Amino acid sequence: MGALTKLRKELRDKKFSLTEFYQDYFKKIYERNKATNAYLSVYEDEVLIQAKEADKKPRDLPLFGLPFGIKDMISIKNRPLQASSWMLEGYRAPQHATVSERLENAGAFFVGRANCDEFAMGSSNENTPYGVCHNPWNLKRSSGGSSGGSAVCVAADMAVGSLGTDTGGSIRLPANFCGIVGMKPTYGRVSRSGVIAFASSLDQVGPLADDVEDCAEILQVIAGRDGRDSTSMDVPVDDYIGAVKKPELKGLKVGLPKEFFEDTSKMDPEISKQNEKAIEVLKKEGAILKEVSLKHAPYGIAVYYLVATAEAASNLARYDGVRYGHRSERQGSLKELIIQSRSEGFGDEVLRRIMLGTFSLSAGYYDAYYQKAQFVRSLVQQEYLSAFKEVDLIYAPVCPYLPFEIGCHQQDPLQMYLADIFTVSVNLAGLPAISFPIGWTDQNLPIGGQLIGNAFQEAKLFSAASAFEKANPVTRGQLAC
């Protein structure tokens, strides 16, 4: 049983009051946050007031009283919202994001604002002026990013569930590095209203949780059409919780992309070994394995870093120091105010991406870079959709590296970008995917795998991942925090 399901049962069985629970829980949060820096803000006072009120009420809401961490990209009304950036120092969200509203209506309590890479740009949660987020299993290692805080708060039992955003792997990669489950839903499955935009055609909000069932419980609450986001699609929400209760791999056709498995020389040998074992588990559980070809998926990183940065350059143009955000004191004219405010407010990785995006959209380079990338993106999507005519799901590794030493890729952004090699193509195609633990190394580091589904096939992913989890339970190591 996952942490969310377990705590809900204890609350429904009235083993303790919410007030008693949270008085102890915040002690643990503060202690572990000192070591991990998973939360940038902790909302103890607000939650204790909420708990006192909620103790008088019936405990029947699906997420009644349960502690959640929310990535610092997602609005919670009247609480700080900074995208882990100096640019938004002091900003408070004027309204709830739709996902926050849905969680709150289901009874969830927001215990903290989860750390992340600045404007969700990064794979290690190091790109932030508010401090690196540490892996709870080995504090010298990266938590993964960009939703590092969202993964760590769940792995270190500082929340039973969290929300992250996934633009190129930012939910699945930290979930993988922290030994938990993370789902990137279909583009359009979950509303982006109230979520800070990074790359609008790729961003998607999703849950991180202790196990597959807990992950399904959260998606069940946040999924569905929202009139405040025209890209959220009016497609019925399946019964994800029911799907987890019918774990099934038998007879499912699972594709193995040959491009992801044919050259494992750049993959850590331990990851390679655990992925071979995972494929054996799929086979043993009755899945029919079939090689598929995603010829253009290896171009994913190149496409992603042109499309995502172009969209980022456009989305982040709004940060001009006028209506909100950092305003430079070094100003003469309005133009200088804008330039100085942006240069002081954004960190290096954000500046790098804004400039790369500006370049790919600029006259003379638009056709050669941005348009070409969009064309290859369409091929990536077509190949995935063709593959799904032959198979039900696709299995792939999440990352070629083990959680890396903090600081090891900071001078070489391209090496850092390559951490996303197995995740970005899923975002380019807009498809859903779930990452889950498949093994644990002798160095006390988790290794994950991912299943990728066709559009709006989240229920199938939950059912298959749940079957895998039952067939291959992974024993976690000792927390280092």
Added chain:
Amino acid sequence: MEFSVDKVAKLAYVSLTQEQKKTFKAQFEDILKYVDQLNEVPIKPEEAKDMGKFHVQTAFYKALGLDPSQTLREEAKNEDLNQTNLTNEEALQNAPKTGGLPGELMYEVPSIIERG
């Protein structure tokens, strides 16, 4: 291909230190060399004209038997109109600087008309 850090910084409305310029130039050259691998993908002449028109959800709508443009229009008509906007106070609460009379506050920025 020459990547001019100064030119792109100007277009992006940012200014960089000398050290940033040096570091970024080397990093951009590496990144652009890497993305040049996209040139390995051939494009047929008939594909070239629609090259940049990709929309991620079009295939999903088609698979569901829906016309994307029609669907988006209908959804906008049905739902997107009845939304509450921020009040003046809410919109201004995060402004770095405001000015004007009480009750009629506005964003304050440096003058854009120079005195003669």
